[in-house]
Structures are given as C-alpha cells and as structure tokens.
Amino acid sequence: MKRFIFLVVTCLTYMSAITSCSEKNGVHPTKPNIILISADDLGWSDIGCYGSEIQTPNLDGLAEGGMRFTLFHNTSKCFPSRACLLTGVYAQDCGYDTTFMNPIVNAVTLGEVLRSAGYRTLWSGKHHGLENPVTRGFDRYYGLKDGACNYFNPGNQRPGEGAPARKGKPGNKRVRAWCIDSVMYNPYTPEEKDFYTTDYFTNYALSWLDEYKNEQKPFFLYLAYTAPHDPLMAWPEDIAKYKGMYDGGYEKIRLQRYNKQLEMGLIDSTYQLSAPDYNNWKELNEEEKADEIRKMEVYAAMIDRLDQNIGRVLSKLEEIGKKDNTLIMFVSDNGASAEMVDIDDDFGEIGTMTRWSSLGRSWANVGNTPFRYYKNYSFEGGINTPFIANWPKKIKANTINKSPGHFIDFMATLVDIAGAEYPKEYNNKKITPMRGQSLLLAFKGQKLNREKPIFWEWRHGRAVYFDSWKIVKDGFDNPWELYNLESDPTETKNLAGQYPGKVLEMEGMFNNWKSR
Numbered sequence: 001m002k003r004f005i006f007l008v009v010t011c012l013t014y015m016s017a018i019t020s021c022s023e024k025n026g027v028h029p030t031k032p033n034i035i036l037i038s039a040d041d042l043g044w045s046d047i048g049c050y051g052s053e054i055q056t057p058n059l060d061g062l063a064e065g066g067m068r069f070t071l072f073h074n075t076s077k078c079f080p081s082r083a084c085l086l087t088g089v090y091a092q093d094c095g096y097d098t099t100f101m102n103p104i105v106n107a108v109t110l111g112e113v114l115r116s117a118g119y120r121t122l123w124s125g126k127h128h129g130l131e132n133p134v135t136r137g138f139d140r141y142y143g144l145k146d147g148a149c150n151y152f153n154p155g156n157q158r159p160g161e162g163a164p165a166r167k168g169k170p171g172n173k174r175v176r177a178w179c180i181d182s183v184m185y186n187p188y189t190p191e192e193k194d195f196y197t198t199d200y201f202t203n204y205a206l207s208w209l210d211e212y213k214n215e216q217k218p219f220f221l222y223l224a225y226t227a228p229h230d231p232l233m234a235w236p237e238d239i240a241k242y243k244g245m246y247d248g249g250y251e252k253i254r255l256q257r258y259n260k261q262l263e264m265g266l267i268d269s270t271y272q273l274s275a276p277d278y279n280n281w282k283e284l285n286e287e288e289k290a291d292e293i294r295k296m297e298v299y300a301a302m303i304d305r306l307d308q309n310i311g312r313v314l315s316k317l318e319e320i321g322k323k324d325n326t327l328i329m330f331v332s333d334n335g336a337s338a339e340m341v342d343i344d345d346d347f348g349e350i351g352t353m354t355r356w357s358s359l360g361r362s363w364a365n366v367g368n369t370p371f372r373y374y375k376n377y378s379f380e381g382g383i384n385t386p387f388i389a390n391w392p393k394k395i396k397a398n399t400i401n402k403s404p405g406h407f408i409d410f411m412a413t414l415v416d417i418a419g420a421e422y423p424k425e426y427n428n429k430k431i432t433p434m435r436g437q438s439l440l441l442a443f444k445g446q447k448l449n450r451e452k453p454i455f456w457e458w459r460h461g462r463a464v465y466f467d468s469w470k471i472v473k474d475g476f477d478n479p480w481e482l483y484n485l486e487s488d489p490t491e492t493k494n495l496a497g498q499y500p501g502k503v504l505e506m507e508g509m510f511n512n513w514k515s516r
Contacts, residue, residue, distance in 0.1 A: 031118070031218045031418055032391070033326040035313065036110075036410065038085065038222075039306060040078065040126060040148075040229035041359075041375060042386070043336030043367025046303055050266060050386045051257040051369060053245065054300045058311035059388060062328060065397050066390030067443065068266065071485065072405040073465075074334050076375060076382035077458045078147060079128040081333040081407055082224070086110055088411020088422075088434045090455065097457070100129050100147070104136065106432045108423060110414060111137025114220045117420035120212050124205040125224030132179050142204040144197070144226060145184065146176040151197045151226070151233040151302075152353040154178060155189030162348065165231055165356035170345050196235065198227050198302070202309040206316050213320040220414075223313070227306045230341055231356040234301035239351055241304060246296040249281030249289075250362050253296075257369045266400060267370065267489075274372040274381075274490045278362035291350065296363050298351035327391040327417065331407070335382045336367030337375040370490050378461030378472050380491055395443050403448040404465060404485075408436035416440050453506075455513045464506045464513075471496075471506045480507060 045051040049063035074081040079100035080091035087107035091097040094107040111121040115137050123133045125143045133141040144154065153164040154176050166173040178188030190200070205223055212219060246253060254276065261267045284292065310330075317323040338361035348354035359367070364374040371381035387405070389395055415422050416438045423431055435452075442448050453466035463472040468486040473479065480503050482496040496503050 032394075033218045033220070033322055034114075034119075034414060034417065035221045035223060035326060035328045036085070037310065037328070037330045038082070038125070038224045039303075039330070039332040040224075040226045041334060041337040042228055042303065042332035043364065043369070043374075044332075044371060044381070044384055044386055045257045045261065045369040046228070046332075046336065046367050047307070047386060049264075049388070051261040051264070052303075053253065053256060054303050055241065056303065056307040058307045058314060059330060061314075062310075062330065062390040063388045063398070065392070066328075066388060066395045067399045067401050067445075069387035069389070069401050069403065069405060069442075070266065070384075071402055071489070072331070072385055072387035073383045073454065073456075074332065074385045074407050075456060075458055076334045076378055076461060078126075078229075078333050080458060082126075082128050084407035085331075085333075085410050088408055088415075088436050089432045090408060090435055092457065093432045093435065096129070103131050104129065106430065108426050108431055109133075109136045109138075110220065110222065110411060111139075112426065113137070113411070113415060113420050113422060114418055115139070117418040118217050119418065120215060120217055120219040122205065122208050122219060123222040123224065124208075125201045125222070126226050127179075127224070132182065132184060134179075134182050138222075140181060140204075140208055142180050143178070143201055143224070144176060145179050148226060148229050148231070149176040149178075149197070150231060150353060150356075152195060153189065154197070155185075155187035158189065162354040164353050165343060167341060167343065167356065196233075196305075198225055198305050198309055201225060202312050206312060209313075209316050209320060209322075213322070218325075218418075225306055225309075228299050228302040228359075230337070230339070230358040232295055232298040232302065232351060232359065233353065233355075234298050234305060234351055236351075238301035238304050239297050242297040242300045245300070246293045249292075250278040250366050251276065251281065254278075254366045254369050257366070261370065270487055271370050271490050272488070272492050273370045274492055277365040277372070292360075292362070294350045295357060295359055298357070299359055299363065301351070324392045327389070327394070329390075329410075330386070330388040332385045334375040335371070335373070335377075335384065336364040338364040339375065372491055373474075376459060376461065377474055378456045378458065378463035379474070380485075380489070382461065383456060383463070389439075389443060391443065396445055399445060401442050401445070401447065403439075403442045403446075404450050404454065405439060405442070405448070406436060406454050408434075408454075409439050410436070412436040412438040413440060453509050453513070455510060457514070462510065464510045466506065466509065469502060469506065471503055471510070482506075 047056040083096035095102040095105045150164040368381035373379040373381040456463040471480045
C-alpha cells in the first residue's frame with residue numbers, strides 16, 4: 001500500500017512538473033485555438049442566418065452550431081473598427097480615430113498579448129493601418145496593409161490584360177501597399193492569373209495551418225477579408241448564381257429579409273421595419289435598373305465567395321483534427337456602405353477587373369435591414385454587426401444572445417480564454433487599460449450586465465449606449481436623439497422630448513469620455 005501511494009505521489013509530482021514547465025513556456029494543452037474572421041462593409045442582413053437570400057451555408061452552419069448576437073457593435077468605419085478589435089481600446093485611445101496613417105499608440109495588439117500567452121499568431125487579409133503586423137506581435141502576415149484594392153490585381157497592369165481599376169484621377173492613381181511577412185510591396189502585382197483577394201487570403205491561412213499543425217501550442221488566426229467592400233468584383237461563375245434574383249428591386253428583397261428574420265426568431269415584433277431609404281424602383285429607367293441589378297448580383301457573389309472560403313477553413317480544421325478545440329468568431333467592420341466612388345476612366349462591365357463600382361445607398365438600405373442608415377453613421381444601420389460565435393461543447397447550439405457589445409470586448413474576452421496577462425506597460429511604454437468587457441458569460445448563454453457605457457464618434461456621428469438607452473446624432477449642430485433599444489431596437493421612436501433629463505445625463509457621459 002505504501003509503495004502504491006509512493007508511486008501515485010511520484011506520478012502526480014511528475015505530471016505537475018510537466019504542466020508547470022509547459023505553462024512557463026506559454027503552452028497549455030487545454031487552451032483553445034481561436035479564429036477571428038472579419039468581413040468588410042457587410043450589412044446586418046447580408047448573410048443567410050441574418051435574413052439574406054445569399055447562399056452562405058458555412059456561416060449559417062456556424063450559427064446553427066453556435067450563437068448569434070443581435071446587439072453587437074463596430075464603430076461604423078473600417079479602420080477605427082479594426083483598431084478597436086485589435087487593441088481592446090477605443091480608436092480615440094490608440095490614435096486611430098481620424099486616420100490610419102499613424103502607428104498604434106498606448107496600446108497592445110491581440111497578437112502581442114496572445115503570443116505572450118503561448119499562441120502562434122497568424123494574420124491574413126486587410127490591416128488598414130500604418131505598421132506591418134509582424135512588428136506588432138504576429139508571427140506571419142499576408143495581405144493588404146491599406147484600405148481597399150482591386151480584387152483581381154492590386155498592382156500594375158499585366159501583359160495581355162486591361163488596366164486594373166484603382167481609385168484616383170487619371171495619372172494620379174493611388175498605389176496600395178501589400179505585405180508578405182516582413183516584406184512590403186508597393187505596388188503588389190501578383191503573377192498568378194487566378195488571383196482574387198478573398199481566395200488568396202484563405203490560401204495563405206490554410207498553408208500556415210498546415211505548416212504549424214503539429215505544434216503543441218495553440219494558434220490565433222485573424223482572417224480579415226476585404227469582401228464585400230467595393231470595388232464590386234467577383235468570379236463569373238459566382239455572379240451567375242444570382243442571375244435574375246434581384247430583378248424585383250429593393251422593396252421586394254428588403255421585405256423578404258425582414259420576414260425571414262422574424263420567422264427564424266432572430267428578431268421579434270419590437271423590431272419595427274424602419275422607413276425605407278431607397279429609390280423608387282418604378283421610376284428607374286431600364287438602363288438604371290440593369291446596372292442596379294448587376295451591382296447586387298456581383299455583391300451577392302462576393303459574399304457567396306467569402307462563405308466558400310470560410311468553408312475551406314472549416315474543412316482544413318477538420319482535416320488537421322483541430323475543429324473541436326477551436327473558437328470561431330465572425331463579424332463585419334461596419335454596416336453596408338452607401339459610399340460611391342467615382343472614377344473617370346472606368347471601363348468594362350460591373351464586376352470585372354477594369355471597372356470600380358460601388359453598391360450605393362439603395363441596396364445598402366436593404367443590406368442593413370431592419371435598421372436605419374449605413375456605414376459612417378452612428379445609428380444602428382452603421383454600427384450593428386452580425387456576430388457569430390461557435391465553440392464546440394462550450395457555446396450552446398442555435399442560440400441568440402441580446403447582450404450589448406462592442407469590438408473593444410474582443411481583447412478582454414481572449415485574455416480570459418487564453419489565460420493571458422494584459423500589460424500595464426509594453427516596450428517601456430504605458431498601455432491604456434482595456435476598455436471592453438469579457439463575453440464569456442454571454443458565450444455561456446447569459447445576458448451581460450454592461451458595467452460601463454459604450455461610446456461612438458466617427459466624423460459627424462456620435463452616440464452613447466448604457467442600460468438599454470442610446471443617444472445618437474449626426475452632425476455637430478443637430479440635437480441628440482434618444483432611443484430605448486430594448487423596446488425600440490430599430491430607432492423609430494425618438495424619446496428626447498419626453499426624457500430630456502436622460503439626454504443631459506448621457507451627454508455628460510459623452511463629454512467626460514471625450515475629455516478623457
């Protein structure tokens with residue numbers, strides 16, 4: 001008996017020493033792999049599990065096996081949203097509130113924090129920032145350092161092809177920076193004739209998953225797609241899937257999406273369909289209708305291709321045996337965009353490499369069903385993102401969570417999950433405390449009690465959310481509007497005149513935040 005006890009104690013001591021050693025080296029066998037996927041300018045209703053007619057079986061499958069959020073938020077603009085996601089602090093804290101041509105300051109990135117916790121850190125896709133991500137905690141990086149580019153060729157014209165459409169006036173086209181690990185290309189002209197950004201972002205991610213599949217350490221993969229941000233460009237076979245689907249115009253599709261959202265239980269009767277903000281389809285001439293139909297067919301094809309590539313990632317996880325221990329999250333960096341890019345020397349058909357086309361206000365209104373407004377606005381149509389979280393055996397399947405949240409919450413959440421330490425100082429510089437709140441309770445099916453207000457400010461848009469109340473306005477001289485998002489999540493009943501004290505209280509919160 002004594003010999004048995006001795007052997008058990010010895011074994012436990014040995015195992016404890018191994019565990020201690022592993023943790024000291026930043027390796028913990030129970031830590032999950034983490035994949036964070038971001039779409040670009042994707043509207044709230046643009047994927048199937050949020051009401052769309054677009055074919056997104058892989059995202060729908062993640063939602064069916066996981067959780068969808070209805071009150072999760074970005075900043076309404078690409079680069080501030082991505083800064084919040086990366087750092088866990090507001091864009092105003094880290095120097096990304098008005099421009100992306102600065103280094104990230106007073107903050108650490110998810111790559112820096114998770115690498116210190118033993119993670120392999122990988123990033124493929126869009127940055128929309130100044131620094132190369134390999135200098136900010138990521139072991140590998142491939143993608144667009146800039147904001148938007150041609151999907152088929154981000155660089156110079158290739159032999160035998162037309163000139164790739166780029167933003168800018170003739171003779172002054174803006175060249176977009178691209179990085180492959182530590183090397184920056186400006187311009188980046190791919191040799192591969194099958195190049196398409198969505199596909200190649202995935203290609204590199206899959207190659208890394210293969211390269212590191214036998215490592216004991218977990219991985220963090222940030223997969224930051226540019227789709228469906230303009231230019232509207234897609235493969236012909238994907239466009240063909242949607243031929244004729246949008247011939248009925250804006251109102252038909254918007255009502256279909258709204259009714260589907262109600263039928264699937266994503267929303268309830270408190271979500272009144274906001275007033276339409278699209279052109280009268282019957283007043284468009286045949287040429288205008290044809291262009292609008294084609295735009296939406298291409299836009300749908302881009303989202304379809306995005307979903308196909310997410311399916312490739314899921315298949316790779318299955319292949320390397322890591323699907324069951326991987327948390328996957330999917331978001332969009334702002335609402336569908338009403339921005340229009342006007343380029344003088346565009347040629348060719350909408351959807352091709354030589355034509356830069358934008359979605360426009362009318363279809364953006366459809367994309368953000370049932371909300372008001374679009375990208376660049378602090379109303380829900382600009383800031384409410386579809387958010388899917390899938391974590392086998394951790395998140396209950398096919399659940400909907402109404403907890404309020406924001407991109408600043410990702411840092412706090414992943415610090416919790418990884419058992420990481422968020423530093424007070426990094427590289428001898430003071431770091432802004434995390435502004436967000438961990439989502440782990442929400443992942444367990446509980447509604448979060450938000451401890452602090454959430455703030456927005458981008459261009460002329462401003463907003464504050466706290467305890468179901470939201471003040472919002474567009475334009476510095478316009479008055480604040482007040483909404484209760486619990487009873488009126490689509491912001492159709494302005495209560496500012498009824499509750500002026502609440503407006504003043506929340507305006508004080510905003511002013512205090514600004515002065516900080």
